[in-house]
């Protein structure tokens with residue numbers, strides 16, 4: 273948990289309806305998060321799948337299902353809603369990605385603290 277804001281990227285670095293991977297400090301470690309843009313908003317989630325606690329990706333920015341507006345875990349194909357990270361299809365239905373607090377100031381995207 274931290275009190276300061278941590279700059280992640282500019283809002284326009286994330287295409288509408290797309291995702292971007294970001295790294296944030298957590299004590300002496302670093303965690304990756306998934307940023308999802310919806311209009312002028314950005315949702316942030318820990319990049320850890322609730323199925324096996326593994327990263328959803330294999331080091332890429334694209335977490336989206338190619339034909340559906342859903343975040344996809346590439347390990348076992350769980351699908352999560354962009355707005356709240358709830359799994360709606362796959363091996364962990366009903367579980368959710370952990371939300372992280374995102375702030376946007378002057379079109380810059382910041383991580384503030386875990387929710």
Ligand code: FES
Pocket residue numbers: 321322323324325326328345346347348349350362363
């Ligand atoms: S680890 Fe994500 S669906 Fe299995």
